[in-house]
Amino acid sequence: MPDTAPITLSARNLTRRFGQREVICGLSLELRRGEVLSLLGHNGAGKSTTLQMLSGALLPHSGQIEICGYDLARQPKEAKARIGFLPEMPPLYREMRVDDYLIYAAKLHRTPPAQIAYALAETKRRCGLHDCGRKIIGTLSKGYQQRVGIAQAIIHDPEVIILDEPTVGLDPSQIRDIRTLIRELGDTHSVILSTHLLGEVESVCDRVEIMQNGRLIYGDTSARMMQYGDGRMKLEDVFIQITENKNQ
Amino acid sequence: MILTIALKEFRNLFALPSTWFILGALQFIFAWFFLARMDAFLQVQAQLAQIANAPGATLAVAVPLFGTLALIMMILAPVFTMRLLAEERRNQTLILLMTSPVSGAHIVLGKFIGLMIFLLLIIASCTLMVLTLALGTPLDIGLLLSNALGLLLLTACYTALGLYVSSLTAQPMVAAIGALAALFGMWLVEISAVDNDNAWRALAPTSHFQSFNVGLLNSADMVYFMLFSTVFLLLTIRRLHNNRMYG
Numbered sequence: 001m002p003d004t005a006p007i008t009l010s011a012r013n014l015t016r017r018f019g020q021r022e023v024i025c026g027l028s029l030e031l032r033r034g035e036v037l038s039l040l041g042h043n044g045a046g047k048s049t050t051l052q053m054l055s056g057a058l059l060p061h062s063g064q065i066e067i068c069g070y071d072l073a074r075q076p077k078e079a080k081a082r083i084g085f086l087p088e089m090p091p092l093y094r095e096m097r098v099d100d101y102l103i104y105a106a107k108l109h110r111t112p113p114a115q116i117a118y119a120l121a122e123t124k125r126r127c128g129l130h131d132c133g134r135k136i137i138g139t140l141s142k143g144y145q146q147r148v149g150i151a152q153a154i155i156h157d158p159e160v161i162i163l164d165e166p167t168v169g170l171d172p173s174q175i176r177d178i179r180t181l182i183r184e185l186g187d188t189h190s191v192i193l194s195t196h197l198l199g200e201v202e203s204v205c206d207r208v209e210i211m212q213n214g215r216l217i218y219g220d221t222s223a224r225m226m227q228y229g230d231g232r233m234k235l236e237d238v239f240i241q242i243t244e245n246k247n248q
Numbered sequence: 249m250i251l252t253i254a255l256k257e258f259r260n261l262f263a264l265p266s267t268w269f270i271l272g273a274l275q276f277i278f279a280w281f282f283l284a285r286m287d288a289f290l291q292v293q294a295q296l297a298q299i300a301n302a303p304g305a306t307l308a309v310a311v312p313l314f315g316t317l318a319l320i321m322m323i324l325a326p327v328f329t330m331r332l333l334a335e336e337r338r339n340q341t342l343i344l345l346m347t348s349p350v351s352g353a354h355i356v357l358g359k360f361i362g363l364m365i366f367l368l369l370i371i372a373s374c375t376l377m378v379l380t381l382a383l384g385t386p387l388d389i390g391l392l393l394s395n396a397l398g399l400l401l402l403t404a405c406y407t408a409l410g411l412y413v414s415s416l417t418a419q420p421m422v423a424a425i426g427a428l429a430a431l432f433g434m435w436l437v438e439i440s441a442v443d444n445d446n447a448w449r450a451l452a453p454t455s456h457f458q459s460f461n462v463g464l465l466n467s468a469d470m471v472y473f474m475l476f477s478t479v480f481l482l483l484t485i486r487r488l489h490n491n492r493m494y495g
Contacts, residue, residue: 055347059492080349091344095263107252108348152344 005032006068008082008190009054009160014063016049016214023049024060024214029192031160036186038201038222039194040239041211047194048088050211051164054192055085068159081110084158088165090149094138098129098148101137102155109156119155126181127151143174150178154185161185163193167200179204198235202226210242218242249350253358257332258365270327271370274320278374281316285309306388310378311461314395317374318457321367321403322435326427328366329410332359333484334423342491352488356481360411367403371396391463398460401473405453406431408480415487 009031016024024046031037039047052058054065056072056079065072070079093101102123106116124130127147132140137148146169153161166182167175182204185191195201201208201222208225210218218225228238261267289308296302336342345355375396381387410427417423431453438452449455453476456469 052343057343057346057492077349077351080347083347085343085347087340087343089340091339091341093260093341094339095260100259104252104256105344108249108344108350110249110349 005034007031008033008068009066009192011054011065012063014050014053014060014065016046016053016058016060022214024053027063027214027216029054029209029216031190031192033159033190034187035207036182036191036193036205037207037209038205039192039209039211040196040198040201041194042243045211046214047211048164049214051085051162051192051194052087054160055083055087055162056080057085057087077110081156082159084109084153084156084161086149086153086163086166088168090145091152092137092145092148094136096137097133098124098135098137098140099133101148102151105152106155109158111156119157123151123155126154126184128177143170146170147174147178150181159189161189161191163191165194165196167195167197198239202235210239212243249354250358250361253345253350253355254362254365257359257362261328261363261366270324274324274370275373277320278313278317278377282309282313282377285312304388305381305385306378306391309381310387310392310395313374313378314399315461317371318399318402318454318461321399321406322431322454323428324370325367325403325406326410326413326424326431328363329407329414329427330420330424331414332363332411333414333488334417334420337418338420346488346492352485355488356411356484360407360481363407363411364404367407368400371399371403388463394460394463394465397465398457398469401460401470401477402453402457405473405476405480408477408484412480412484412487415484415491 007030009029011027011029014024014027015022027046027050029037029050039050041047049058053060056065056076059073065079067079067082070082072079096104099120102120103116106119107113111119124133127150129144129147129151132144132148137145140148146166150163150166153163163182167178170178179200182191182193186204186206193200193205205222208218208220208222209216225238226235228242233241286309289305333342336345375392378392379387406427409430410423413427413430414420414423417426434452435454437448438455441448450472453473456472459466459469
């Protein structure tokens with residue numbers, strides 16, 4: 001990953017409270033074009049909250065987020081048009097057809113009308129949805145619904161793609177397809193994803209950030225994380241050692 | 249952007265079997281009521297002919313029909329508005345709109361206009377039914393139009409209120425019952441205030457529809473309807489913003 005690639009996403013000192021409880025405290029992140037970053041962490045570490053803030057669904061209580069130089073709070077239209085977001089639950093209208101839904105998502109993200117037909121065909125090819133265009137979303141299997149969710153996030157060709165647990169609930173061959181797709185997207189876009197699966201980190205990510213109690217406690221390239229300690233530990237053990245060291 | 253959201257809402261309504269069922273049932277109710285009024289009018293027509301300035305078919309048939317539709321709308325609007333935001337929140341699809349480069353005002357207006365187009369269809373179908381009378385008798389077009397306009401403004405109020413209640417909850421059923429309770433409560437306020445000058449009457453949208461119903465275009469009533477809708481649309485936009493703030 002070249003260090004000279006332009007920065008597409010930068011977040012500084014994000015904090016977020018729910019009531020009195022501070023869920024995210026002082027989180028800073030940077031992402032360059034052509035980079036795939038993975039957010040790791042236990043349940044409740046604040047991964048989903050972080051991703052929701054980066055996508056503009058939640059406002060941070062303090063801190064700043066910039067997408068390709070546009071401030072997410074001050075220029076939300078410019079910034080959000082450059083983000084594609086797949087939440088934990090794909091936001092699908094069950095009664096719509098796949099094509100109609102994807103065209104709606106493209107229009108919402110201000111894709112020029114002349115490009116919609118091409119974007120639709122290209123996205124369906126990438127996500128393996130060629131035969132599903134006329135199908136009603138509610139009748140698709142969980143795996144295909146997840147693919148429609150991913151398609152919705154990339155149809156407007158965003159600079160920054162945010163995926164919250166993209167491979168959850170998929171079968172092994174679908175997981176492999178989605179990982180290939182993420183890797184392919186990572187070459188030309190910036191991708192940030194959260195996951196529990198350490199195999200995902202090994203196969204698709206350039207960089208890892210580990211979260212605990214709303215803070216980033218470890219960040220490095222995934223190659224170096226695998227060399228952590230004496231370099232003979234499995235990734236699971238590295239992850240557990242890092243998170244438990246911090247607990248003490 | 250408003251139009252994109254409005255068209256999607258409008259088209260999605262027709263993907264539901266319940267929409268078609270409600271449209272069919274409404275046509276049946278209109279036709280039943282229309283024919284019943286026609287029948288009553290034809291029976292007294294001979295006597296009416298002897299009075300000078302007798303009420304015509306428009307007053308005898310169309311006005312009560314629109315009055316009934318105004319009451320039906322009180323139930324109909326919450327049934328459709330309940331889904332607009334509450335269901336999006338329950339199905340977690342609202343996040344698609346929240347993360348799109350679309351402002352809260354556009355989301356709310358899009359949803360409002362999408363549903364208004366649909367309800368306009370219902371009002372138009374009722375108006376068309378009355379217009380068939382023109383085949384046999386001259387109609388008071390002015391009275392007819394003032395009724396249709398009044399009903400449209402009344403529906404806008406109900407839709408705006410329903411949309412706001414829908415933005416408060418994640419349960420469509422709660423949204424429907426809440427909006428219905430609010431509308432019904434205001435109607436009760438109106439019918440319990442007996443004398444016409446009572447200040448309480450001025451609060452209820454139904455009382456402002458009365459003047460349109462008798463063919464009176466009163467600018468105060470129009471301003472009331474506009475204000476009522478605008479206030480609740482603004483409250484909904486605010487509520488969506490708070491949604492971003494408080495999660």
